[in-house]
Amino acid sequence: MVANNKDISSFLKTHGLAGTIIRKQVLSHLWGDGVALTQKEIEEKLPPETDRVTLYRTLRLFTEKGIVHKIVLNGETQKFKIAGRFRKSDHAHFYCTKCHKLLCMPQLDVDLSDLPEGFQFSSARLVVEGICDTCSQKNQTQTQ
Amino acid sequence: MVANNKDISSFLKTHGLAGTIIRKQVLSHLWGDGVALTQKEIEEKLPPETDRVTLYRTLRLFTEKGIVHKIVLNGETQKFKIAGRFRKSDHAHFYCTKCHKLLCMPQLDVDLSDLPEGFQFSSARLVVEGICDTCSQKNQTQTQ
DNA sequence: AAAGCACTTGCAACACGGTTGCATTTTAAT
């Protein structure tokens, strides 16, 4: 639980969603900059009696509403992340393979001038992997 | 069947793989520039009695050997495509939403100079969607 | 061309996540 209950409740209300227990729990775990979790990872953080269908529906709802983004890493794992101030999931992301944070990087946006003649752009998805600034500064062994 | 049997057989041999019927069939359907298919799409093109496990293992083998690339579109659909001369699946791809071709676009590669101070690059995946040059020229109604 | 071996396939079976329908419970508005 990173953010307090008030914050999350009003956040849900802002987006026209009822403030149910599971939704608050899910949001509280996704709260914080760079936090990105798999559905499984979220499931493991919730009380064990939580129904997997409800979690599935919650995440689907959040994704539809644009509250969270689904991002695919290395063509395999799908992570969920609070959308923050970026409405569209179009912008670039940076995934740190050390601390497993997923950061928005709109400054990395694709240079469309390199698009060959005749090609029309519609959308782009870019995920860059590497080591983030925090992790490369601390050269000490660092877990999580 | 786009390529002839000889081509495909020698292609398999080159990569140290036995030239079995299914492998040839799968390759023949993936042959050609820009062709990218879902596992389901491939399955539908094969004889109906084909075992799904065998197809699964064939595609896994091809992917491991680097013969085909797996590319994820819009964070959902996973397509297979012959790797061609690009060994790493790192380079950018362009997906045409009209003709559903998936083209390699190494010229679109990410501009890493925009990476903020302290960030270390390791790999990147970029998929651009839009309409390809061929499709935007033919403004007539065009299917597939 | 035939034999033998390693590799491949087909089948059965299980795991697991996505998905739906419906009855029950909870939320939020009155």
Add this chain to the structure above:
DNA sequence: ATTAAAATGCAACCGTGTTGCAAGTGCTTT
């Protein structure tokens, strides 16, 4: 507190990933 609307929990189904194993096939050697 009442009530309607929305969310949840449960059972159940589907499709795909994955494995083990027996049977079949491709390929090399003679």
